Amino acid sequence: MARPPNNSLIKITRGSFYRHHPSSTHLAHPNPALFTELKLRILPNQRRRTPKITCVIGPSLSGKTTFLKVLRGDLICVPPQARKYPALSSSGLDPRRAIRYVGFDDSANGLGPPAVTTSAYLSARYESRREITDFSLRDYLLGNTELNPSDDHHQLVPGKQDLTLNSVAEALKLDGLLDLPVAFLSNGQGRRARIARALLTDPKLLLLDEPFMGLDPPTVLELNRLLNRLATAESSQKFMLTARPQDPIPWWVTNLVYLTTDCQVAFRGRKYAVLRKLKNYAEGVMAGRLTETAQLPLHTLSQFGRDLTEHGIEGKGLLEGLVGVHRVRPHHLVKWESKPESTGEPLVEMDGCRVKYGDKVVLGNWTEERNGKEVDGLTWTVRRGERWGVFGPNGSGKTTIVSLLCSDHPQTYSLPIKLFGRSRLPEPGSAELPLTFWDIQARIGHSSPEIHQHMPRSLTVRRVLETAWADTFRSKPALDDAAKKQVDATLAWFEAELHPGFTAAAGRPAPSSSVDWATGYQFGELSFSAQRVLLFLRAIIKHPDIVVLDEAFSGMDEKVRDKCMNWLQFGELSGDDGAAVAVKAVVKGLSEQQALICISHVKEEVPDCVREWLCLPEANTGERPRFGRLGWPLKTDSRLWGEIWGMAPARAVSEDGKR
Incomplete structure (x- = not known):
């Protein structure tokens, strides 16, 4: 026919x-x-x-x-x-609505607002004053996001679509968030909202x-x-x-x-x-x-x-079990040595932190007994030299923890939090000045979807790295000669991952002697993977006291991810093949004076050096967070990963493919 x-x-x-x-x-x-x-x-x-x-x-x-x-x-x-x-003209469909795209590489997703958490600055999403444009999630999903919609503005049909809205929201775990402003959603919730919005338009x-x-x-x-x-x-x-x-x-x-x-x-x-x-x-x-x-x-x-x-x-993976497969796996597991629990100086001290908006608790909705007293909220200490993995469902408060650490959240001032041994507010009887926002920003390296969203697309590749030494994204960085050498070395080592025009013959490419290309390309011209690599490097290049990596490796393929993890742990002493190379190290890896906090939903994206872990409970369940200590790299143990998340391990598969 x-x-x-x-x-x-x-x-x-x-x-x-x-x-x-x-x-x-x-x-x-x-x-x-x-x-x-x-x-x-x-x-x-x-x-x-x-x-x-x-x-x-x-x-x-x-x-x-x-x-x-x-x-x-x-x-x-x-x-x-x-x-x-x-070719849909005969069906009466608008071609622009016939094809819907949902992605997280830029703001051009075609789903109404550029992004569900877009704001002029990082802390705006947490402020109590709301604007008329802060639509609820329900309005966002139904397409009611125009202040003065035209008669032909595309909306879902009222009533007829209610069941669809409810079913999609329930399936994507958004049903309890429909009346919240979209700016309050976490990263994962925002991504689910984009998918739900696209599904409801029936493309x-x-x-x-x-x-x-x-x-x-x-x-x-x-x-x-x-x-x-x-x-x-x-x-x-x-x-x-x-x-x-x-x-x-x-x-x-x-x-x-x-x-x-x-x-x-x-x-x-x-x-x-x-x-x-x-x-x-x-x-x-x-x-x-x-x-x-x-x-x-x-x-x-x-x-x-x-x-x-x-x-x-x-x-199993395509190459798992093949003879000689080790020849094509360039990144080997780092030798992992168990060490006694750290006794270093506390860098982060949370002594019962509960964050809520009105009656809604977004972090710390639990009570625990400590020293004979009941304490509400999260109690957590991070010391120098510790390597933490922070896990938990979307909406459990991981992004909120990052905002508290980086002092983007206004409630940081009122909560029992100390960073680097100091409070955000003057302490009674203390002559020490309170910690300022700029003090914190100078000592914490941070890569996250929020940073990705707010990084100006017009900055050059070099300038993005250099903002690690600046007060804001657009202010002038204060670089000395050592910092400039670190920037040059990092750009040279990651030219293959960052330079859009890079080409190399088969085998390991050698870094170029010049990094002038980094001033010729803007951040917005890079691929999503390259943008993630650049923001990861920006977070660690200054060797801050605390490195916070929130989904920093998402969007990277296996080789790029492992190269970044090697760079995190060893710096310039680690080559593309995971082995040491004879170069004078300009950029070094994590030191025992630094602390690492890594947030991830994928075990392969948790660095091998992570030893301690914290898993937050589902929001508003009243359950307490769980803590643990690892004896080996997490990505090697699927069963432990399932236990951390409270999930049963997937069924085993035999060599002949039978279950």
Whole structure:
């Protein structure tokens, strides 16, 4: 049966794509062709019993987000007639609403407000004075975010959509937050809100850019089940999502597109066919039959191929169990030595902290007995030399803890908190001056989604690093010669990860002798992964007393993540292969005088040096936080990771694939 005319969504036939027109002659940066000769069909289901769900996978700098931008029509297509975008005129649908994109790389998500926590400065989200534009989550999800909406303003149909709103909000654990201003949401809650908003607009094609990033393990499972139900429902709605190679693939995904590091398609087709081709490639390289290419490095495939099922992460990575697999895993576990509990100087002292807005408690909604007295809220001490992992569900208060540590939260002044042995307010009988905001900022290095959101996109790559020595993002940094050398050394070592125009032959690239490129590119021109790497380096380059890494490694592929972790622990003495190299160290790793606080929802993104852990309870349950101490790197123990989160371990998989 012939397809109905003018009803196809997207069809690309041998199109090549450019960020700028290829005939432009006055461009400051290279303008290479992306996804050359691309052939792709995304069409409505024609009585298909099994829907076609595609996952686009690729390492850092492979162009996953760019691939979705191709589908959105954001890039220039050559020849223009190679792309039909989208042919929906006969159905009466607005093409701009037919395709919805949900991502966390920038503010251009197409879902109304730029971001659910956008504000002029970090502490604005915690202030009690609210503005007329601080819409509730319910209004945000229903599209009621216009002060003077036009008659044709797109909103969900009242009444008819109530059940849909309630079901989506419940599935994404947003039902208890509907009346809160969106500015009060945590990072994970805000990301779930964007996904919910997109789902409720009922698009014909929903593009989800790493939808599970930043979500706690229980929420990942809930979202996975929800997307599976929507993907298999009898409707014309279609999905396409992206993932990193180390991310497990949802079991309901049917097709894969695997990208190379130069923004080209390596393999595409049915999921198991692509997995088989990549495994044959890996086996051929290890057996010497094939040559490994720089655009398709084997190390990116070590964890690729695991499944995200209804019960959790199951199965093995594509290369696990293969003979000689150690040859393609460049980052080895750091030798972990158990040390006695630290007795260093306290850097953070929380003696019963409870944060609430009106009647709603967002941190510390529990009571415990200490020294014969009942104490409300969080009691926690961080000392020099300690390496903490902080875990807990989205909305449990992890972001609030960071705001208290960095003194962004106004309630810091009224809570029993000491930083570096000093209070924020004058203490009775003490001649010592209270700690100022600038004192704290100078001694804490901080990387988080909030910093990512507020970092000016117009700053150059070098200037972003240099702001570690500045009072604000735009003020002039106070750098001495030693600081300038650290900036140069860091930029040289991470040129491959930060320089958009970097190219290298197969093998380990040598850093350039010049880092002039860092003044020619702006922060907003970098990929999401490169932006995360730069903000991570900014947090540690000054060697602050406390390093706070809040989801700092999300968005990075396995190799980039491990390189950053090596740099965190050892600095310039650690090479790309995890081994020491003979260079004079300009940048050193964490010292025993520093404390580390790492927040993560993925065990592989917890540095090997983490020894102590704190897990916050679900918000408003009244349960107490749990503390523990590790005897080995957390990423090596899935069972312990499940116990920390209160989750049963995923079912084991035997060698023959049977459960």
